[in-house]
Amino acid sequence: MEKAIKKYWPIFVLPTLAAFSIGFIYPFLQGLYLSFCKFITIDNATWNGIKNYLYAFTDEAFLHSFFFSAGFTIVSTLLINVIAFAIALALTRNIKGTNLFRSVYFLPNLIGGIVLGYIWQILINCALALLEKPLLAVNPTFGFWGLIILMCWQQIGYMMIIYIAGLQSIPSDYLEAARIDGANEWQILTKVKIPNVMPSITICLFLSVTNGFKLFDQNLALTAGEPGHMTEGLALNIYDTFYGRVGPQWKGYGQAKAVIFCVLVIVISLIQLRATRSKEVQQ
Amino acid sequence: MTKKKSIFDTILSIFLGILSLAWIYPVFMILFNSLKSEQHISTSSIFELPTVESFVGLDNYLNAINAKGFMTAFWYSLVITVSSLVLILICCSMCAWYITRVKSKLSNACYYLFVFSMVVPFQMLMFTLSATADRIGLSNPYNICIIYLGFGAGLAVFMFCGFMKSVPLEIEEAAMIDGCNPLQIFFLIVLPILKPTLISVGILETMWLWNDYLLPYLVLDRTKGYTTIPIFIQYFKGSYGKVEMGPMMASIMLTVLPIIIVYIFCQKYIIKGVVAGAVKG
Incomplete structure (x- = not known):
């Protein structure tokens, strides 16, 4: 049978592979090459060695955006997962209104990042104006926490759905056996429920960490990096280096930053998958 | 034991209910502001529901569509x-x-x-x-x-x-x-x-x-x-100049509404899709 299918590869694999080459492989390799070049358009690229990388590592705005992204990722990952897990625990107790609550919490996920950013910008700015505090565009602390609130609002529902599925797949005999053995609710939670939902925790942590680092739309719409690049995440900093500046050197710098960013995201994903996978138990 | 548990569950229910009201508030706020006239949308009145004098019906929506x-x-x-x-x-x-x-x-x-x-x-x-x-x-x-x-x-x-x-x-x-x-x-x-x-x-x-x-x-x-x-x-x-808040809120609602309508009807599939995607992903 394998042989028969093999002959049909131009129909089955070629369309996807051709589009994948145009949409991913070719731009990716070209991006790698261009990160060592000075260019405005692709045709006039000239070799520049590792100067772009040297610049990227000494660019203060880039380093600041790295720490901003890292801080944002840590805080948002913790908050999102703790709250989502707590809500998932509450919603698996068969209380009244479970379905309605679940639908409502999930809703913000379906709205795009740009629109979400504007909704919250209006809301937060008006609230700040009423309290006579400085607006988002001038206060980086509020910008940071505004982004955290926005991300929590968007992501908690998604993670909650995954946790609920994980909690519901725990065999009920485990819980009964633990109760018969005299375990209290806290022991059941830490000794039975959490080890058994470890796969869900792996996925949710993975998703929220990569989402945190890749954050772009929300960042652009809510604060656009104001004031003075203080609330700029890595992705937005790269975008700004590419398209926000005039001069022949900037695109090369931007591409080098993008390669660094890409390597960073890949390394984080690998470390994290390894770290949490080892804590999983067999069911 | 069971009585204590049911009281706890009721409190939990009420708490989650309040939380879900807070959850939809941002969307709700955009909705009621999109029904107000331009001069009634300002930082001081944005949290007020439309009144008889500020209510303009679907004017903002028509402006946004046009x-x-x-x-x-x-x-x-x-x-x-x-x-x-x-x-x-x-x-x-x-x-x-x-x-x-x-x-x-x-x-x-x-x-x-x-x-x-x-x-x-x-x-x-x-x-x-x-x-x-x-x-x-x-x-x-x-x-x-x-x-x-x-x-x-x-x-x-x-x-x-x-x-x-x-x-x-x-x-x-x-x-x-x-x-x-x-x-x-x-x-x-x-x-x-x-x-x-x-x-x-x-x-x-x-x-x-x-x-x-x-x-x-x-x-x-x-x-x-x-x-x-x-x-x-x-x-x-x-765009340069003054931001037109009314039509902007209406256009936000116009992009959000189709999503919400689809969500109400296909909720079961959407949630299943997310779970399936996550478990395999």
Whole structure:
């Protein structure tokens, strides 16, 4: 049978592979090459060695955006997962209104990042104006926490759905056996429920960490990096280096930053998958 | 014990109820402000419900719809989402079937390449991808689906591969003995079995395609007036001079409402799709 299918590869694999080459492989390799070049358009690229990388590592705005992204990722990952897990625990107790609550919490996920950013910008700015505090565009602390609130609002529902599925797949005999053995609710939670939902925790942590680092739309719409690049995440900093500046050197710098960013995201994903996978138990 | 538990559950219910009211408040706020007249939307009155004097009915909505470019942006968003979705579902499921059924070093390499592409951030390719698209004429709303197929293939192929293992090999072999060629096997046997998976992948991809901002913003040729809804909303906000709050809120509602309506009707599938996508992902 394998042989028969093999002959049909131009129909089955070629369309996807051709589009994948145009949409991913070719731009990716070209991006790698261009990160060592000075260019405005692709045709006039000239070799520049590792100067772009040297610049990227000494660019203060880039380093600041790295720490901003890292801080944002840590805080948002913790908050999102703790709250989502707590809500998932509450919603698996068969209380009244479970379905309605679940639908409502999930809703913000379906709205795009740009629109979400504007909704919250209006809301937060008006609230700040009423309290006579400085607006988002001038206060980086509020910008940071505004982004955290926005991300929590968007992501908690998604993670909650995954946790609920994980909690519901725990065999009920485990819980009964633990109760018969005299375990209290806290022991059941830490000794039975959490080890058994470890796969869900792996996925949710993975998703929220990569989402945190890749954050772009929300960042652009809510604060656009104001004031003075203080609330700029890595992705937005790269975008700004590419398209926000005039001069022949900037695109090369931007591409080098993008390669660094890409390597960073890949390394984080690998470390994290390894770290949490080892804590999983067999069911 | 049971009485104590039921009191606790009631308190929990009430708490979650209050929380869910807070959860929909931002959307609700945009909704009631979009029904107010322009001069009644200000920082001091934004938290007030519309009154008889500030209520203007659907005026803001008519203004938003009549604003230059809104309906075209809506149309382009729809074209891009539907064409890319169809292309991704058909091509990627075929590719995934081939990769799982034909075991060779090459198909394995393809699989890992697809997985790798899921992790790479868009900023890595944004400049080169938009230049490539421009050069080979994919920078309009009718051809951009090829870019989406390429860039979105990673997730789709990965998910389809995960589900392909649940398709029993025996049925396919039986069909082959009965004289089906691989194309018939795929379209008459495998695809119907994959229907729930198609829905799951379709929902995840639609959520991404409809809301995507940076890719169409960079790839589409804006000098020819090609915009999508997320890009258009940004124009409303970012245009010079005074921001028209009323029409802007109305246009936000117009983009959110279709999503909410679809969500109300397909909730079951959407939530299933998210779970399936996450468990395999």
